[in-house]
Amino acid sequence: MDKSLIRNFCIVAHIDHGKSTLADRIIEKTGLLTAREMQEQVLDNMELERERGITIKSQAVRTVYKANDGKEYIFNLIDTPGHVDFNYEVSRSLAACDGAILVVDAAQGVEAQTLANVYLALDHNLDVFPVINKIDLPSAEPQRVKDEIEDVIGIEAQDAPLISAKNGIGIDEVLEAIVHKIPAPSGDETAPLQALIFDSLYDSYKGVIVFVRVMNGTVKKGTKIKMMATGACEEVVEVGTFGAGRFLPCEELSAGMVGYITASIKTLSETEVGDTVTETDNPCTEPLPGYKKVQPVVYCGVYPADSAKYEDLKEALEKLQLNDASLFYEPETSLALGFGFRCGFLGLLHLDIIQERLEREYDLDLVTTAPSVVYKVYKTDGTVIDLTNPSNLPDPSEIEYMEEPIVNAEIMVTKDFVGSIMELCQQRRGRYISMEYIEAGRALIKYELPLNEIIYDFFDALKSRSRGYASFDYDLKGYEKSSLVKLDILINKEQVDALSFIVHSDSAYERGRRMCEKLKDEIPRHLFEIPIQACVGGRVIARETVKAMRKDVLAKCYGGDISRKKKLLEKQKEGKKRMRQVGSVEIPQSAFMSVLKLDDDN
Amino acid sequence: MMITKSELYIHIPFCVRKCLYCDFLSFNADEKTKEKYIDALCEELMFIGKERCKTSLSSVFIGGGTPSVLPADQMVRVMDCVKENFTLDHDAEVTMECNPGTVDEEKMKAYFACGINRISFGLQSVHDDELKKLGRIHTYEDFLKSYEAAVKAGFTNINVDLMSDIPGQSVDSWTKTLRTVCELKPSPAHISAYSLIVEEGTPFAEMADEGKLDIPDEDTDREMYHMTSGILSEYGYGRYEISNYAKKGRECRHNLGYWTGVTYYGAGLGAASYYEGCRFTNTSELSVYMDDPIDSFKLDEKLTNADKMSEFMILGLRLTKGVDPAEFKERFCRDLSGVYGREIERFKAEGLLIEENGRIHLTEKGLDLANHVMQAFI
Numbered sequence: 001m002d003k004s005l006i007r008n009f010c011i012v013a014h015i016d017h018g019k020s021t022l023a024d025r026i027i028e029k030t031g032l033l034t035a036r037e038m039q040e041q042v043l044d045n046m047e048l049e050r051e052r053g054i055t056i057k058s059q060a061v062r063t064v065y066k067a068n069d070g071k072e073y074i075f076n077l078i079d080t081p082g083h084v085d086f087n088y089e090v091s092r093s094l095a096a097c098d099g100a101i102l103v104v105d106a107a108q109g110v111e112a113q114t115l116a117n118v119y120l121a122l123d124h125n126l127d128v129f130p131v132i133n134k135i136d137l138p139s140a141e142p143q144r145v146k147d148e149i150e151d152v153i154g155i156e157a158q159d160a161p162l163i164s165a166k167n168g169i170g171i172d173e174v175l176e177a178i179v180h181k182i183p184a185p186s187g188d189e190t191a192p193l194q195a196l197i198f199d200s201l202y203d204s205y206k207g208v209i210v211f212v213r214v215m216n217g218t219v220k221k222g223t224k225i226k227m228m229a230t231g232a233c234e235e236v237v238e239v240g241t242f243g244a245g246r247f248l249p250c251e252e253l254s255a256g257m258v259g260y261i262t263a264s265i266k267t268l269s270e271t272e273v274g275d276t277v278t279e280t281d282n283p284c285t286e287p288l289p290g291y292k293k294v295q296p297v298v299y300c301g302v303y304p305a306d307s308a309k310y311e312d313l314k315e316a317l318e319k320l321q322l323n324d325a326s327l328f329y330e331p332e333t334s335l336a337l338g339f340g341f342r343c344g345f346l347g348l349l350h351l352d353i354i355q356e357r358l359e360r361e362y363d364l365d366l367v368t369t370a371p372s373v374v375y376k377v378y379k380t381d382g383t384v385i386d387l388t389n390p391s392n393l394p395d396p397s398e399i400e401y402m403e404e405p406i407v408n409a410e411i412m413v414t415k416d417f418v419g420s421i422m423e424l425c426q427q428r429r430g431r432y433i434s435m436e437y438i439e440a441g442r443a444l445i446k447y448e449l450p451l452n453e454i455i456y457d458f459f460d461a462l463k464s465r466s467r468g469y470a471s472f473d474y475d476l477k478g479y480e481k482s483s484l485v486k487l488d489i490l491i492n493k494e495q496v497d498a499l500s501f502i503v504h505s506d507s508a509y510e511r512g513r514r515m516c517e518k519l520k521d522e523i524p525r526h527l528f529e530i531p532i533q534a535c536v537g538g539r540v541i542a543r544e545t546v547k548a549m550r551k552d553v554l555a556k557c558y559g560g561d562i563s564r565k566k567k568l569l570e571k572q573k574e575g576k577k578r579m580r581q582v583g584s585v586e587i588p589q590s591a592f593m594s595v596l597k598l599d600d601d602n
Numbered sequence: 603m604m605i606t607k608s609e610l611y612i613h614i615p616f617c618v619r620k621c622l623y624c625d626f627l628s629f630n631a632d633e634k635t636k637e638k639y640i641d642a643l644c645e646e647l648m649f650i651g652k653e654r655c656k657t658s659l660s661s662v663f664i665g666g667g668t669p670s671v672l673p674a675d676q677m678v679r680v681m682d683c684v685k686e687n688f689t690l691d692h693d694a695e696v697t698m699e700c701n702p703g704t705v706d707e708e709k710m711k712a713y714f715a716c717g718i719n720r721i722s723f724g725l726q727s728v729h730d731d732e733l734k735k736l737g738r739i740h741t742y743e744d745f746l747k748s749y750e751a752a753v754k755a756g757f758t759n760i761n762v763d764l765m766s767d768i769p770g771q772s773v774d775s776w777t778k779t780l781r782t783v784c785e786l787k788p789s790p791a792h793i794s795a796y797s798l799i800v801e802e803g804t805p806f807a808e809m810a811d812e813g814k815l816d817i818p819d820e821d822t823d824r825e826m827y828h829m830t831s832g833i834l835s836e837y838g839y840g841r842y843e844i845s846n847y848a849k850k851g852r853e854c855r856h857n858l859g860y861w862t863g864v865t866y867y868g869a870g871l872g873a874a875s876y877y878e879g880c881r882f883t884n885t886s887e888l889s890v891y892m893d894d895p896i897d898s899f900k901l902d903e904k905l906t907n908a909d910k911m912s913e914f915m916i917l918g919l920r921l922t923k924g925v926d927p928a929e930f931k932e933r934f935c936r937d938l939s940g941v942y943g944r945e946i947e948r949f950k951a952e953g954l955l956i957e958e959n960g961r962i963h964l965t966e967k968g969l970d971l972a973n974h975v976m977q978a979f980i
Contacts, residue, residue, distance in 0.1 A: 527952060527971065550824055553972040555796040555845050557920060559611055559860045560874035562913070563881050563902045566980065569916070573977040 001074075003256040004184045008076045008213065009126075010093060012117035013103035014471065018133040021165040022103055022174070023061075023077060029171050030063035030075060059199065060211060060258055062241040062248075067179045075178060076242075076258035078198065078213075080117075086346060087475060088294055089199070089326075091120060092274045095290055096198040096213035096258060099127040099182030101174070102149075106132045106140035106162070109148045110438070112412040112471040118153055129181040130160040131174055136167055152438045187255030192284040193217030193225070195253075195261075195277040200268055202322035206238070208265035209247070212277055213258050215288060220252035224280040225263060228287040232270035233280050234263035268325040296328045296344025297405070297476065298351055298371045298455055299388040301498060302358070303340030305365035305578065305589050310339045316362035317341060320354060327354060332389065336498040336582050337367055337592070342389055345371075348455055367580075367589045369498045373451045376403040376479055390500045393486045396537060403479040405451040408433075410473050412444050417466040421445060424465055428453035429504060448477060452502065487512055489519070490533040490540075494583040498592055505536075512542040515595050522591035525549035530585055607660040608877070609859045610650075610688065612643070612680065613870030614669040615888070618704065622737035622809075625801035627872040627886050628667040638892055639871070640676050644683040646869045646895040651687025654877065655867055658689040661856035662696045664718070670700040674712035681716040690717075695759075695855045697722055702748040703740035710755035720854075721752045722761040722792075727768060727775075728782045735769045737805070753788060759852060761792035766826040768798060769816045776826045777833065784837035791852035795830050796845045797823060827970070844920050844969060861917040863910070880904045907934065911941055915979035919972065924963025938962075945978040 013019040060078045067073055080093040094100070100121040104114060121128050130149050132142045142162050149157040161177060163170030199211040212219075219225065223236045240249040241259045253259045265271060273294070276287035304313045317329050328344030345351040351371060358364050375387040378400045387393060387402075409430070413421050415437070422432070425447045433446040449458075454474070462470045485508050489499040499519075503511050512534030519532045523546050534542040557565050579586035616636060617628040631639070662684060669677065677698070684690070697720040698713060713721075727733050728742045752760060762783050766776050783793065798817065800806045809815040818826070831841045839847040843861065846854065859866060868875040872886040885891050885898040905913070911934055918925035927938040939946070946962060949955035954968035954975050968975055 527954075527974070549971065549974070550820060551827075551970050552974050553844060553970060555799050557844075557860070557917070558857060559866055559868065559876065560872070560883070562860070562876075562917070563874070563883075566913075566916070569973060569977050569980050572973065573980055576977070 001254055001257060003187070005071060006074045006076065006185055006256050007099070007178050007182045008078065008097045008185055008256070008258055009099045009101060009178060009182045010078045010080050010097045010121075011101045011103055012080065012114075012121055012128075013133075014105070014108075014111035014113040014117075017103050017105040017108070017111075017114070018165045019103050020079075022101070022131070022133065022163070022171075023079060025165050025168060025171045026075070026077060026175065026178075027061060027063055029175060030065045060242045062243065062258065065175055065179070068176060069179075073179055078258065086350070087120075088292055088346075089273055090117070091124065091290065092196065092198045094121055094124040094126060095274075095288070096196055097124075097126055098185050099129070099178075101178070102128050102130040102153075102155075103133050103165075104130055104145055104149060106135045106142050106145055107137050109141075109145045109442075110152050110412075112410050112444070112473040115153065115412075115444075116410065116473040116475075118155075127182055128155055129177055130155065130157045131170075131177075132157075132160050132162050133165055135162045136164040136169060148438070185256030187214070187216045189216075189218050189254040191216040191255070192282045193219055193223070193277065193279040194284040194288060195219060196288050197227070197271055197273055197275045197277060199273060200271045200325075202268055203262075206262045208262070208268055208271050210261045210263075210265070210271045210277065211258075212253070212261055214253050214255050216255050216284065217279065218252050218254040219261060219277070219279075225261070225277050226280045226283065227271060227275045228278055228283075229275040229291055229293075230270050230272060232265065234265055236261055236263050238262045268322060272325065294326050294346065296326070296374075296388075297347055297451070298345045298373060299342055300345075300351065300371040301332055301334060301337065301340055301369035301389070302329075302343050302355070303334065303337040303367045303369075303498075305367050307338045309364060312362065313341065313358070313364055313366075316358050316364060317343070319362075320357060324354070326350070334369075334391075334498045336496045336580055336587070337369070338580075340367075344388065348459075365589075367498075367592050369592060370501045370595060371455050372501060373405050373455060375405075375484065375502055378402065387502070390486055390502050391497045393502070401481055402484045404482045404484060406448050406477045406480050407451050407454070407474040408477045409447045409449045409454070410444060411447070411462070411470055412438075412442060412472075413466050413470040415441050415443055417469060418443050418445065420465040421462065421470060424458075424461055425449060428458065429506070449474070450480075450482065450504070451476070452504075485536045487515070488535045489515060490531075490535055491519070491523070491587065492530045492583055492585045493533075494585075495535075496582050496587070499595060508536050509541050512536070516542045516544040518594050519591055520544040520546055522594050523585065523587055526585060528584075606657060607691070607864065608655055608657045609856055609864055609866040610655075610659050610662045610684065611856075611866055611868040611870075611873055611875075612647070612662065612664045612669075612684075613868065613873040613884075614664060614666040614672060615639075615871045616671050617666065617668045618671060618701075618739050619737070622735075622805040623798060623801065625804050626667065631888075633673075635888075636672060636676065639888070640672070640679060642892045642895040643680065643870050647680070647683045648687050649896045650867050650869055651684070655688060657865075658691050659684075659694055660691050660864075661694055661859065662690070663856040664696075664698040666699055668701045668704055668724075669698050670704040670709065674709045677718075678712055678716045681718065685717060695720055697761075697854070697856055699724065700748065700752070701740065702745035705748050705751060707751040707754055710751045710757070714755045714757060719757070720759040720761070721757050722763065722794075723749065723752075723790075724763045725783070726763060726765040727771075728779045729775055732768045732771055732775065736765070749786065758788075758791065760790045761794060761854065762786075762790045763794045763796070766795065766797045766830065767817055767823050771818055771826070773822060773825055773829070777829065780830065780833045784834065784839070789837065789849075792846070792848045792854060793834060793839055794846050795834070797827055824970070828966075841922050843922065844972060858921075861920050863914060863917070874902075875899070879910070910934070911936075912979050915942060916976040919962075919964055919976060919979075922963060922969075924961045926961050928960070942979060949975050949978070 011019045063075045065073045065075055078093050078096055080090045102118050132145055135142055146157040161170045161173040194216040195212040195214045197210055197212055201209050203209050221236055226233045238249050239253045239261050240247050274291040278284045304310055321327050326346050329341045332342040333339055377385045377387050379398050380400050430447040430449045435443055435445045437443050462472055483505045484502050485505045487501055487503050487508055489496050516532045516534050529548045530546040532544045533540045554565055579588050615628050616631050696718045698718045699722045701724050725745050730741045800810050834847045838849055841847050842853050865877045871891050873884045875882045881902040882899045883902050890898050930938040956965050
């Protein structure tokens, strides 16, 4: 394989700036697929992804392009997940590329995520060239956006192709730019095998399919390979490249190539993203840099709404994990919710996606508890625990101090909303770092924020306070000591474990009060009065009361009413069946969820 | 079990105007439509009388809508049709609903002459401002005239419907409504006192959604509801069902039939029937009904034995005298305690049910929370 005819690249963009559409056009134009075969968006093949307009798992596609110079080039387009939750996966995908196309919306210009992604690409020494998309929009300002790219990002943009991916304008120019502006891969085919895993997926026939970029050496059927981080060893069954939505077996993969390997590997946990594949008998001296074990950032309890569905939930999680090694789960028991699982996610979006897939693809009704970040609890006996479930917090007397995760947040917003966004960050215990006007009218605000302040509803609050204009990006900075307390909720004097959470001592009162108010609306009246109390360390800090039910009667029931009224009673009864019994109080499932949205009155 | 008696319900879906809280099947119509409707109704009555009803009728109830919007001769036609095609018990109770302002003495006399022997007036309130808020078309003065006309025509068995929880109503105004009606000369034999239900799809429901329905708060509502039985008992009315009060022996026999599982046939638009263990409902589409009044019904449910036991409880418990375990045993050949013992004991412990003189009935608190109790028997 002539390396000079290979181009390995990815497309980086802010959400909705047209990354997937451009990818589709490139695939279409390079003739790999006829227009008829094109799905709406070839790269996003999960139903959920299409609905959300985002790409969850990175995938790759190989196309053949006959350039103006008459030569045929192999394009390996590696798709990257577009969300901060998957930052590590993004970084590994980038590491598999030699260059990147930066797509910027001609109307919206540079956004926070654009910056984050492009910096990430530059960090990986990729050659980045911009294209200006959606130039056919009436609000398009290509010159302004070009200037902005040069000013803000600092890369040359004056000759950026002006395109409309949606309407197929300017695509030829992009293809030529790929050939000329993205470097051909380097590497030595004869050196020991060194291949980067940038993704993998589970197939019930082939086992794990490992997506690799070969940096050095060659791999083919029969090669005995080893994953350097996990130590797993297998013999290669098949290698190949990526057709659109299909695997195309080939003879061998050599330095510079992107493709897949199968080797009857049973679980994804043996093929971690970022790991290096080498040859067992002739290993490379060092693994490729950048490998990191992915750790969940957000945890929550996931319970079946119908406790009889526990086994179904377990099976569904097992299946999901086959294709998503970053999903973590372990069995957990709650007094209020029964048997379920504590699940760990890369972030809130990841949590949302998994929850939706469980509900949609596996037809499960779920109750989830408030998401929690991982706290570090330093105990008086010198040990440290990673706390993922508030219920497991040791007695305060055993705690020396606690630490919480802090993120570096970058928010980009038009200047009219700077005030309200800063107020929001301030409310969320943010530490102001800097603010700069990146062009007339727009500002980049930097804050350090505790992660637990943004996992609830920060995105929503941000959106509503900026009328949808703010864009937001963050990465984990580290842990800091913090004054944290566990807030417990008592319903009719009984503690409901599933409602406990960790909160900063300054916000405890406010959160407790809101929780009680919310629960008061959610819990139906019973025959007796129900006190709802929020407690910190046994001290009640807020209280509401659900008054006793005094009237529940159908005034009229005559001949024509009987069937209908019976149905009404049946419905009421069904509703009760689905509730969770805590002591003598029946709590609807919705109560557990509603407390996640405490700030919806913003 | 041999069916020994049956009841007949006749629906007249016409009204001058729909009240704001009403979710019954009713609407305004021109005279020609009304006449055609009566043709269809008579056709259905003839069919039921000849083909379905195997027993004599212990009661007939002509409800609506407002049956009294029909011209007197049409009502006479309906009654003639009933008498021709059914056997009425010699003491059969024959009720007709009337709205104040739609009748005069002539009409009343015609009703009485054709065999109607009980009148049920939809009054709701003696306060004109409250009547207006409900969207009623009449005043209290209109009622007095209609009431007098009924008495003059010879009616002695008269019911008056009253409503608590009306927007803007106070404890005092409700007290006044109750007492004024009890003090009518002669006093009505029967009073139905409902607290307002905001039914889905009514203008009231819409107003409630918009926060514009100014109904009394819960405390006031309960106070009005609880004082009702006290005041009415002062005047000799005994409560015999959740919302119904009567002088001794004047309980509405037709309605008692609904709560004790008696067979009933419904004729007319949207009317419901219960016979041979099944519930049926006629179509509620006027044109469909008029095209084929005999064959435009559907089966709602076929009651299993368990359903029948459940209905025995949930309907029987509406009555203040409650249910009789001996009757349960006779009907179902099973012990009530064997089927529902656990539920009954639980509600007794919660003070919602009580066993007295061999019968089980709701307590005062249980009457307030009847749904809560009834759910357990479903």
